[in-house]
Structures are given as C-alpha cells and as structure tokens.
Amino acid sequence: MFLSSQATFYTGVARMRETTWIIDSKSGALTVEGLQQSELAQLATDLLAPGKQVNCARPINIEPLRLSSAQAMNGEPSLRVFRIYHNSVVEGPGRRSVLQTAGCLLHCAGCIAVETWPLDSGVEMEVREVVERVLNPEGEPRAGVTVLGGEPFLQLDGLLALMKALKRRGQHVTLYTGYTLEELTSRCDARIEDILALTDILIDGPFVKELSENAGEWRGSTNQAIIYNPTR
Numbered sequence: 462m463f464l465s466s467q468a469t470f471y472t473g474v475a476r477m478r479e480t481t482w483i484i485d486s487k488s489g490a491l492t493v494e495g496l497q498q499s500e501l502a503q504l505a506t507d508l509l510a511p512g513k514q515v516n517c518a519r520p521i522n523i524e525p526l527r528l529s530s531a532q533a534m535n536g537e538p539s540l541r542v543f544r545i546y547h548n549s550v551v552e553g554p555g556r557r558s559v560l561q562t563a564g565c566l567l568h569c570a571g572c573i574a575v576e577t578w579p580l581d582s583g584v585e586m587e588v589r590e591v592v593e594r595v596l597n598p599e600g601e602p603r604a605g606v607t608v609l610g611g612e613p614f615l616q617l618d619g620l621l622a623l624m625k626a627l628k629r630r631g632q633h634v635t636l637y638t639g640y641t642l643e644e645l646t647s648r649c650d651a652r653i654e655d656i657l658a659l660t661d662i663l664i665d666g667p668f669v670k671e672l673s674e675n676a677g678e679w680r681g682s683t684n685q686a687i688i689y690n691p692t693r
Contacts, residue, residue, distance in 0.1 A: 525576070526584040538622035540591055543576070543583035543611060547600030553635030553662060553679060555604025558595050560623075565612040567639040571670030573681075577611040588622040596630060605633030605661070614638050614645065617652040624659040635662040635679075642691055654692065663691040 480495035493501055523546040541563040549559050561574070563583025568575075576582065595606055606627055613620050613636060627634050636656075638645065642665050645653050657663065664679055665686050672682035679687060 538588040540619035541583045552607040558600040559607045562611040562613045569668040592626045607635040609637035636660045637664045639667045658692045663688040
C-alpha cells in the first residue's frame with residue numbers, strides 16, 4: 462500500500478514547483494518526485510530541526526510474552542522466550558523480526574534488558590510455535606530474523622532447533638551473545654559448532670557500559686565484534 466500527497470513549497474520568497482511525496486506504508490520508504498536531491502536536502506534543513514544520532518529504532522513498549530498456545534510437550538524442542546517483535550532496524554541489517562530469549566547469567570552492568578535475566582522468566586514454547594510467531598506475515602517485508610537475549614547460548618538444544626528451522630525457511634539470521642566467539646568455541650560442544658555454522662552474522666561479547674559511546678550500528682559497546690559467517 463502506498464500513500465501519496467502533493468504539495469507546493471516556498472523557500473524564502475522563491476516559489477518551488479509542485480512535488481509528489483509517496484510513502485510505502487509497510488516499509489516506510491519515501492519517494493519524492495519533482496525535486497532534485499540538493500533541493501530536497503535544502504527543504505529538509507528548512508523544515509526540520511538539526512538531526513542527532515540516537516542509535517535506537519527498535520519498536521517500543523513491546524510486552525513480554527505471558528501465555529503461549531502450545532506449551533512444550535511430547536519431547537519437542539523448546540525455548541524459553543521473553544519477547545517477539547517485528548520491524549526493528551537496529552538489530553542487524555535491514556528490517557527484521559526479533560526473538561528475545563529468556564535467561565542470562567552474565568548480568569552486564571547497564572544492560573537494557575535486566576528483566577530477561579531470571580532463568581524462569583518468559584514463556585516456554587515449542588520451537589515450532591516460536592518459528593510461526595517470528596515469521597508472522599505482520600513482520601513482512603523482513604530482511605531476516607535476529608535472535609538475542611537474555612543469552613541465547615544458555616539453551617543450546619532449543620537454539621539449534623530454531624536455527625535449523627529458520628534456515629529451512631530461507632531466513633538470514635543475526636545472533637547476539639554475551640560470550641566471545643573464542644569462549645564459545647573453546648567449549649568443544651558440537652551443538653555450538655552447528656549453531657555457528659547456521660549463523661549469518663554473530664555479534665559477540667558482553668556489554669561494557671564504559672565502551673557504549675559511538676559503538677556504531679548493531680552493537681551496544683565497542684568491544685563487541687560483528688562477525689560474518691563465524692565458522693569460516
């Protein structure tokens with residue numbers, strides 16, 4: 462669905478020509494017809510206050526999960542899930558659906574998700590249901606799925622089942638962890654190796670509050686590394 466409008470703008474005493482503004486209501490993409498790029502930049506300067514970097518474009522006020530329609534049963538792979546949301550543009554490349562797992566033992570000072578720390582927080586869900594919710598059509602168009610925590614690597618069996626299911630559905634997966642890649646591989650656990658082999662982007666390392674300034678895109682602090690295809 463596209464929304465469009467036409468307007469005539471004035472800059473100082475000069476009358477600018479009529480322009481058409483087209484907004485994709487799903488992706489938010491803006492197309493402006495009738496202006497050169499330099500004219501558009503000047504118009505934005507005239508109309509808007511100076512911009513500032515906030516490094517935050519994730520949906521807000523997303524409630525944690527309270528109930529699931531199918532509790533883990535019959536030996537099916539499961540995960541404890543704290544929150545699922547869509548349309549984040551800061552937790553990996555593009556517009557993404559996000560799964561936030563429950564439980565973390567690292568307890569980084571300044572963490573923005575302290576509510577996910579308790580191991581009994583969130584809701585235990587079958588991986589099958591998690592995938593259905595993460596890939597809900599309301600999250601389209603999506604560039605991929607991001608899995609973060611809590612700490613996803615506390616739930617190796619469920620995380621591996623999830624990664625396999627997402628890759629079968631052709632999803633690009635970004636995975637966050639508070640452990641470094643070296644710490645993970647030093648465990649010599651075949652499940653970890655399999656998870657990393659299915660990961661397109663790994664963002665590793667604990668959050669360090671003192672290193673949070675100018676961390677750049679996707680990272681919380683500058684000590685964290687963005688690792689593409691970590692097993693390669």
